[in-house]
Amino acid sequence: MSTIQTNTITTVSQNLCFEGTQGVYSHVSEQTGCTMRFGVFLPPQAKVGPVPVLYWLSGLTCTEENFITKAGAQRVAAELGVAIVTPDTSPRGLDIPGMADSYDFGLGAGFYVNATQAPWAQNFRMDAYVSQELPAVMAAHFPIDAQRTGIFGHSMGGHGALVLALRNPQRYRSVSAFAPIVSPLHCPWGEKALAGYLGPDRDTWKDYDACALIESRGWTGPALLVDQGANDTFLQTQLKPELLQQACSRAGVGLDLRMRAGYDHSYFFIASFVESHLRFHAQQLAL
Numbered sequence: 215m216s217t218i219q220t221n222t223i224t225t226v227s228q229n230l231c232f233e234g235t236q237g238v239y240s241h242v243s244e245q246t247g248c249t250m251r252f253g254v255f256l257p258p259q260a261k262v263g264p265v266p267v268l269y270w271l272s273g274l275t276c277t278e279e280n281f282i283t284k285a286g287a288q289r290v291a292a293e294l295g296v297a298i299v300t301p302d303t304s305p306r307g308l309d310i311p312g313m314a315d316s317y318d319f320g321l322g323a324g325f326y327v328n329a330t331q332a333p334w335a336q337n338f339r340m341d342a343y344v345s346q347e348l349p350a351v352m353a354a355h356f357p358i359d360a361q362r363t364g365i366f367g368h369s370m371g372g373h374g375a376l377v378l379a380l381r382n383p384q385r386y387r388s389v390s391a392f393a394p395i396v397s398p399l400h401c402p403w404g405e406k407a408l409a410g411y412l413g414p415d416r417d418t419w420k421d422y423d424a425c426a427l428i429e430s431r432g433w434t435g436p437a438l439l440v441d442q443g444a445n446d447t448f449l450q451t452q453l454k455p456e457l458l459q460q461a462c463s464r465a466g467v468g469l470d471l472r473m474r475a476g477y478d479h480s481y482f483f484i485a486s487f488v489e490s491h492l493r494f495h496a497q498q499l500a501l
């Protein structure tokens with residue numbers, strides 16, 4: 215097994231926030247072959263010892279910045295003593311033809327998979343980046359307790375959180391999502407992305423489909439927590455939480471699905487419920 219290089223990270227910015235530090239850092243990633251930025255909120259408790267860590271995966275068109283500036287998670291993370299890592303959503307700065315042609319594929323739309331198809335396979339390795347390389351970088355540079363890791367995300371990032379947790383139950387002790395894409399096999403965003411990154415054989419897509427993974431692998435961690443706005447414009451076409459309900463019920467996996475009347479797909483919805491997700495993870499990671 216090759217060693218993950220974690221040597222150099224560069225500080226882009228650091229701001230004091232609720233007595234903790236909201237930082238943005240960059241490093242050259244082996245997995246994506248480019249410079250990647252990521253955010254780290256370190257709560258004040260990190261000054262005295264390692265703290266549990268949550269990875270937040272953002273949705274389409276986002277960078278490491280959206281969650282940091284819009285979700286308002288730092289106050290409660292500081293109270294609970296949990297670090298939050300916010301990766302970018304795709305490689306950037308590469309000269310791949312077609313990479314910036316649409317908002318739902320390529321730039322800002324890595325879908326947290328390891329691509330197998332040219333010209334994406336070399337750089338679009340967001341699964342390995344988020345689930346292996348970034349945790350190694352975090353362990354090398356920040357006072358976090360990797361034994362207490364959870365993951366959550368929004369939309370494409372909700373899909374990423376569910377899929378990475380289901381694929382790596384030993385690494386993630388808790389998982390939650392806001393308005394997740396629950397089955398890329400069954401929605402236009404997913405079909406476009408997985409066809410592009412993984413090719414036309416839909417059987418290979420099942421490794422990155424939360425509903426398929428729930429049925430093939432199950433989940434023995436705490437019940438999956440999902441918040442979904444009932445006024446989300448993507449609800450019926452892309453998100454389809456009923457597919458997750460059906461998969462969980464068939465597989466005997468616990469699901470706490472909270473339909474939120476009146477809420478849409480935006481970060482206003484996330485900001486409204488992020489506190490309960492943070493408390494859910496903190497409780498699970500304290501066990």
Ligand SMILES: N[C@@H](CCC(=O)N[C@@H](CS)C(=O)NCC(=O)O)C(=O)O
Nearest residue numbers: 273274275276280317369370480481
């Ligand atoms: N309406 C958007 C779709 C993309 C979108 O809604 N992105 C969500 C995640 S799937 C988001 O978080 N956008 C960034 C933001 O609201 O800060 C577009 O057409 O560009």
